[in-house]
Amino acid sequence: MKFAENNRISQRQLYRQIVIAFIAPLILCLFENRKTLGLGGLAGTAAALAAVMFYVIFLIRLRYAFARPCKTAGVVWGRLTALFFLIYCIFGAAFLLNLLGEIVAVSLGTGIGKKWLCLITLLVCSLGTQKGIQRRGRMGEVSGGVVLAAVMLMLVLAVGQGKWEYFQEMVWNSSFSGRKIMESGYDVICAFSGLGLLPFALDSVGNSKDTGKTVSFAVFTLGILLILTELLLPSVFGWGRLKYESCPILPLLAGAELPGNVLARFDVLWMGFLLYSLLFSIGSFLHYGHLIVEKADMGTGKLWISTLVFAGAVWDIERWGIRNSFPLYLKYIFVPGMLVLQIIFFMTGKKKWKKKLAVACVSALFLLAGCGGVEPEKRMYPLALGADITEGKYLLTYGIPDLPKSTGQEKDGEDQGNAAPSIQGETFREIENIYSRTQEKYLDMGHLEILVLGESLLDGGRWEQVLEYLKQEPTIGENVYVFRCAVASEAVAWVSPQDVSLGEYLLGLLENNPNGSPGQAVTLREVYHEFYERGALSELPELKIYGKELEVKF
Numbered sequence: 001m002k003f004a005e006n007n008r009i010s011q012r013q014l015y016r017q018i019v020i021a022f023i024a025p026l027i028l029c030l031f032e033n034r035k036t037l038g039l040g041g042l043a044g045t046a047a048a049l050a051a052v053m054f055y056v057i058f059l060i061r062l063r064y065a066f067a068r069p070c071k072t073a074g075v076v077w078g079r080l081t082a083l084f085f086l087i088y089c090i091f092g093a094a095f096l097l098n099l100l101g102e103i104v105a106v107s108l109g110t111g112i113g114k115k116w117l118c119l120i121t122l123l124v125c126s127l128g129t130q131k132g133i134q135r136r137g138r139m140g141e142v143s144g145g146v147v148l149a150a151v152m153l154m155l156v157l158a159v160g161q162g163k164w165e166y167f168q169e170m171v172w173n174s175s176f177s178g179r180k181i182m183e184s185g186y187d188v189i190c191a192f193s194g195l196g197l198l199p200f201a202l203d204s205v206g207n208s209k210d211t212g213k214t215v216s217f218a219v220f221t222l223g224i225l226l227i228l229t230e231l232l233l234p235s236v237f238g239w240g241r242l243k244y245e246s247c248p249i250l251p252l253l254a255g256a257e258l259p260g261n262v263l264a265r266f267d268v269l270w271m272g273f274l275l276y277s278l279l280f281s282i283g284s285f286l287h288y289g290h291l292i293v294e295k296a297d298m299g300t301g302k303l304w305i306s307t308l309v310f311a312g313a314v315w316d317i318e319r320w321g322i323r324n325s326f327p328l329y330l331k332y333i334f335v336p337g338m339l340v341l342q343i344i345f346f347m348t349g350k351k352k353w354k355k356k357l358a359v360a361c362v363s364a365l366f367l368l369a370g371c372g373g374v375e376p377e378k379r380m381y382p383l384a385l386g387a388d389i390t391e392g393k394y395l396l397t398y399g400i401p402d403l404p405k406s407t408g409q410e411k412d413g414e415d416q417g418n419a420a421p422s423i424q425g426e427t428f429r430e431i432e433n434i435y436s437r438t439q440e441k442y443l444d445m446g447h448l449e450i451l452v453l454g455e456s457l458l459d460g461g462r463w464e465q466v467l468e469y470l471k472q473e474p475t476i477g478e479n480v481y482v483f484r485c486a487v488a489s490e491a492v493a494w495v496s497p498q499d500v501s502l503g504e505y506l507l508g509l510l511e512n513n514p515n516g517s518p519g520q521a522v523t524l525r526e527v528y529h530e531f532y533e534r535g536a537l538s539e540l541p542e543l544k545i546y547g548k549e550l551e552v553k554f
Contacts, residue, residue: 011214014205016144018218021284022194023151024277025096026222027229027249028103030191034242036184037230038174044184045230049223051185052192056215058346059195063202063211065345069296072345081341082296085197086289088334090305092194093285094312095326097122100278101313103250103271118313125283126306143276148221150273155228158252161479162235166529170234188226190330192219196338197288200295237525241532249274251478285309380441383503386488387466388454390424394462396431397422398443399450399492401501420493428469446475450503451524452543454488467531470524478525481510483552485543497548509552520554 009017030036036045070078100121101114198215205211233248242248253270289305312322384399399420421439425431435443451470457463470476483506485491494502510521522538530538544551 009204010141010206011210013138013141013144014211015214015218016141016148017280017284018195018215019221020144020147020277020280022192022218022222022277022281023147023225024274025281026191026226027151028099028247028274028278030187030226031229031233031242031248032246033244034174034239036187036226037234037242038170038180038239039176040174040180041184042227042230043176044181044186045188045223045226047181048185048188048192049219049226051189052195052219053216056195056219057212058342059198059215060202060212062199062342062346065348066199067203067295069345072348079296079298081345082292082298084334084337084341085200086292086305088193088338089197089285089289089292090308090312091322091326091329093282093289093309094315094322096278096282096285097309097313098322100275100282103278104275115314118310121279121282122306122310122313125279125286139280147273147277150270151225154253154270154273155225155232158232158236161252161525162232164235166238167231167235169239169533173239174234186331190327190335192222193330193335193338194284195219196342199342200288200291238529238533241528244532378441379444380439381444381447383447383501383507384450384452384492385445385448386420386422386452386454386485386492387457387463388488389456389460389462393424393426394428394431394465395422395424395454395489396428397489397492399501399503401504420489422489428465444475445473446477448476448480450506451480451482452488452491452502453482453484453540455484455486457488458484458537463537464531467528471528476524478523478528480524481506482522482524482527482538482540483543484540485545491543491545491550494545494550496550502550505550506552 035041065072068078069081072078073081097118101118104117195215202211229249233252234242236252237245237248245251286305286309293305315321380398380400382398382400386395386397386399388395388397397420423431423434423438425434432443453463453466457466483491492502496505500508520541522540527538527540530536542553544553
């Protein structure tokens with residue numbers, strides 16, 4: 001059966017739903033602080049995938065035992081079991097909702113508060129979660145292949161950012177021990193724990209003889225993505241830096257671009273697909289929550305399940321918030337308890353019921369991608385940023401080109417001119433506040449291409465603070481070119497005889513060279529690598545200004 005019929009979903013729809021629901025949670029959450037990276041991580045991932053494959057066979061045999069848990073284990077134990085899985089659904093949805101709110105609020109800069117984003121997202125994902133499964137199946141049918149192909153394409157494009165010497169650092173420095181393999185393998189198993197909900201819904205999947213193959217193939221697909229990512233991340237960032245990254249996929253996005261740099265904010269497209277996967281995952285948790293309540297004859301959870309999810313997502317306590325507590329809950333409570341309960345049900349639930357219930361399932365397409373919040377014409381887009389120290393304070397200079405002229409859209413008599421405002425402050429936060437009070441346009445750093453560090457900053461040893469500041473700005477891509485100059489503010493304010501700003505001029509020099517970019521050019525990613533590996537600053541190309549002439553010394 002290729003298409004859904006009789007309120008069922010096909011095997012192909014099941015496969016695509018599993019892939020969509022797991023892609024974003026896996027690659028966003030599984031690589032924190034090198035937990036599953038390195039040779040031990042690769043070995044642990046491979047072992048975990050093999051274990052999950054065998055686990056799938058066991059899951060398929062539970063389909064009838066979980067169709068009516070109260071009939072299988074009695075009313076009391078059936079409802080306690082349903083409550084156990086329901087708590088997991090609520091916690092899982094709250095965790096992903098909190099993650100989505102943070103990513104959208106910080107990385108995409110919508111200007112909307114995190115709590116409001118969580119509320120809007122939850123309202124969208126909650127619509128129709130108690131209705132028929134066919135609409136959810138059609139959503140997976142249409143979007144599953146697109147999301148999978150898009151993520152694969154993004155990873156392939158990111159391969160070009162990798163370096164062989166960085167990969168060698170991972171090989172020589174990573175741990176390969178039995179403990180590391182077991183720890184990383186168990187983390188991967190916990191990440192796939194959502195598969196434990198499948199027995200509640202397998203009665204609504206057509207051609208049940210092929211279900212094991214379908215789920216196993218979905219796990220295999222996701223496993224290939226995991227292994228590719230585990231090989232890619234240390235090759236791009238270096239082994240030392242990954243120790244400090246809680247979500248290394250996000251800076252990987254910041255450096256992604258199409259060949260020829262035809263789309264500056266290419267990372268927004270990738271983020272859009274990941275957000276879609278997160279939305280689908282949240283909808284899946286809500287759906288299974290309603291389904292479990294229904295199968296255990298516990299009434300309806302239309303309102304209170306969503307209310308608990310929202311409360312969990314916004315419960316913000318430093319040590320006991322959902323982001324810190326959910327991984328511990330998975331490791332020490334849910335996964336061991338789930339296995340015990342499933343073994344008990346397997347031993348007591350071999351009877352097959354003739355009546356099969358329809359699964360309530362739907363998710364919503366709510367793509368929260370894009371810049372949002374402030375209209376493009378009300379934004380200021382600096383191409384170059386200069387950092388100096390004057391009178392013991394930081395001085396940031398923003399090089400803003402004449403956009404209508406540089407894009408060929410100027411009108412007769414219109415001359416916006418190149419601008420380079422400089423703002424001084426004790427801290428970078430103070431500089432941002434001063435900018436907000438003195439400039440009429442919103443500062444959008446998403447198009448920054450050139451960073452110039454002044455000698456006063458380098459000699460004073462305060463360049464590390466600049467790197468930390470830039471690291472906290474998610475819109476700044478790591479493919480920014482870095483230079484040094486005697487006075488960075490003068491370099492950023494420089495304009496060529498052809499009235500071309502520094503950012504445009506250097507980009508043309510580096511990227512429009514018919515012989516290719518100079519090999520000595522240094523990117524922000526390389527500077528980060530040198531900083532995290534050796535605590536030192538890379539050897540930077542120097543800018544020399546002679547009146548209207550600019551010289552680059554590599």
